[in-house]
Amino acid sequence: MTTTHDLSVASYNIHKGIGTDRRRNLARTTAVIAEIGADILAIQEADTRFGSRKGLLDLDSIRRDLGLIAVPMDDVGDAHGWHGNLLLVRNALVQEVHQLMLPGLEPRGALVTDMMIAGRPLRVVNAHLGLLQASRTAQVRALLDKIRDLEGRPTLLMGDLNEWRGAGPAFQTLEKHFTFAQARPSFPSRYPLLALDRMMMSPHGALLDVAVHDSLLSRRASDHLPIKARLCFGPDHKVL
Numbered sequence: 001m002t003t004t005h006d007l008s009v010a011s012y013n014i015h016k017g018i019g020t021d022r023r024r025n026l027a028r029t030t031a032v033i034a035e036i037g038a039d040i041l042a043i044q045e046a047d048t049r050f051g052s053r054k055g056l057l058d059l060d061s062i063r064r065d066l067g068l069i070a071v072p073m074d075d076v077g078d079a080h081g082w083h084g085n086l087l088l089v090r091n092a093l094v095q096e097v098h099q100l101m102l103p104g105l106e107p108r109g110a111l112v113t114d115m116m117i118a119g120r121p122l123r124v125v126n127a128h129l130g131l132l133q134a135s136r137t138a139q140v141r142a143l144l145d146k147i148r149d150l151e152g153r154p155t156l157l158m159g160d161l162n163e164w165r166g167a168g169p170a171f172q173t174l175e176k177h178f179t180f181a182q183a184r185p186s187f188p189s190r191y192p193l194l195a196l197d198r199m200m201m202s203p204h205g206a207l208l209d210v211a212v213h214d215s216l217l218s219r220r221a222s223d224h225l226p227i228k229a230r231l232c233f234g235p236d237h238k239v240l
Contacts, residue, residue: 006118006230006231006232006233007039007040007117007118007230007231008036008037008038008039008040008228008229008230008231009038009039009040009041009042009156009158009199009207009228009229009230009231010036010038010040010041010042010213010226010227010228010229011041011042011043011044011126011158011159011160011197011198011199011226011227011228012032012033012036012041012042012043012044012197012213012222012224012226012227013043013044013045013128013160013196013197013222013223013224014029014043014044014045014046014056014057014221014222014224015045015222015223015224016045016046016047016048016049016056017029017056017057017221017222018222018223019220019221019222020188020189020190020219020220020222020223021220024056025221026056026057026058028217028220028221029056029057029221029222030057030058030061030062030066031217031221032213032215032217032218032221032222032226033062033066033068033088034065034066035213035215035217035218036213036226036228038068038088038090038228039089039090039091039092039117040087040088040089040090040092040117040124040156040231041068041087041088041089042085042086042087042111042124042126042158042159043057043081043085043086043087043088043126044081044084044085044086044126044128044159044160045084045128045160046079046080046081046084046085046086047079047080047081047084049084053076053077053078053079053084054078054079055078055079055080055081055086056080057080057086059080062088066090067090067091068088068089068090069088069089069090069092070086070087070088071087071088071089071094071097071111071113071115072094072097073097073099073111074099076099081111082099082109082110082111083102083107083108083109083110083128084109084128085109085110085111085126085127085128085159086111086126087111087113087124087126089113089115089117091117091118092115092116092117093115093116093117094113094114094115095114095115095116096113096114097111097112097113097114098111098112098113098146098150099111100112100142100143100146102127102129102130102138102139102142102143103135103138103139103142104130104132104134104135104136104138104139105130105132105135106130106131106135108128108129108130108135108139109128110125110126110127110128110139110143110159111124111125111126111127112124112125112143112146112147112150113125113126114150114153118233120154120233121153121154122153122154122155122156123147123150123153123154123155123156124155124156124157124158125143125147125155125156125157125158125159126158126159127139127143127157127158127159127160127161128159128160128162129159129160129161129162129163129170130162131162133168133169133170136161136162136163136168136169136170137168137169137170137173139170140170140173140174141173143157144173144174144177147177153204154201154202154204154205154233155178155201155202155204156199156200156201156202156205156207156231157174157178157199157200157201158197158198158199158200158227159197159198160196160197160224161196161197161198162196163196163198164194164196166183166195174200177202178200178201178202179200179201179202179203179206179207180198180199180200181198181199181200181201181207181210181229182210183195183198184210184211184212184227185212186212186224186225186226186227187223187224187225188223188224189218189219189220189221189222189223189224189225190219192212192214192225196224197224197225197226197227198227199227199229201231204233205231205232205233206231206232207229207230207231207232208229208230208231208232209229209230210227210228210229211227211228211229212225212226212227212228213225213226213227213228
């Protein structure tokens with residue numbers, strides 16, 4: 001059970017609602033979100049890829065039935081996310097949302113959201129990094145530059161980071177600023193071998209009980225399994 005110092009957090013690349021059966025089924029995606037039961041959920045690939053990049057999820061029903069609210073964004077048109085990145089939160093006061101363009105050959109972006117949740121200030125970064133190593137390295141530098149420009153607060157970074165080897169220059173840079181949660185293979189969902197989906201925390205908290213959300217439904221709903229953890233602000237992780 002979640003307490004005032006204990007939050008359930010998760011990250012999920014929903015693959016635009018297209019499952020391993022090659023069918024787009026957003027009701028199935030929403031059912032997996034309900035199974036996860038997170039207080040903070042970072043979603044990647046929440047919109048169509050081309051044209052107006054129309055949002056795919058039924059955010060009204062997710063808010064009504066699951067109590068998860070999408071953080072507000074500016075100038076996204078029909079999209080639900082920013083370059084596909086969507087952040088859903090429960091019982092949080094969203095203070096500021098930064099929509100960050102990331103460098104690289106592919107169009108990529110990240111959401112940087114400041115909030116108050118469980119009586120604590122928290123910054124959540126939801127990112128979907130590029131397929132090329134050079135792009136990921138530049139994108140991580142851009143993320144860190146943005147974070148340095150903001151007022152300091154505990155920071156949780158999660159998303160589909162696309163680091164196949166897990167030890168490239170992008171991760172080496174991130175390790176100087178964050179404590180990585182234990183890697184759990186999440187891709188491909190039917191036979192997970194690669195830990196493409198990751199989460200990490202600044203020194204003001206700890207990510208515990210890290211796991212993939214592995215169910216019959218999640219193995220079919222996307223090519224990625226969701227990852228989840230317990231974010232603990234315990235006695236040894238007080239915000240100063």
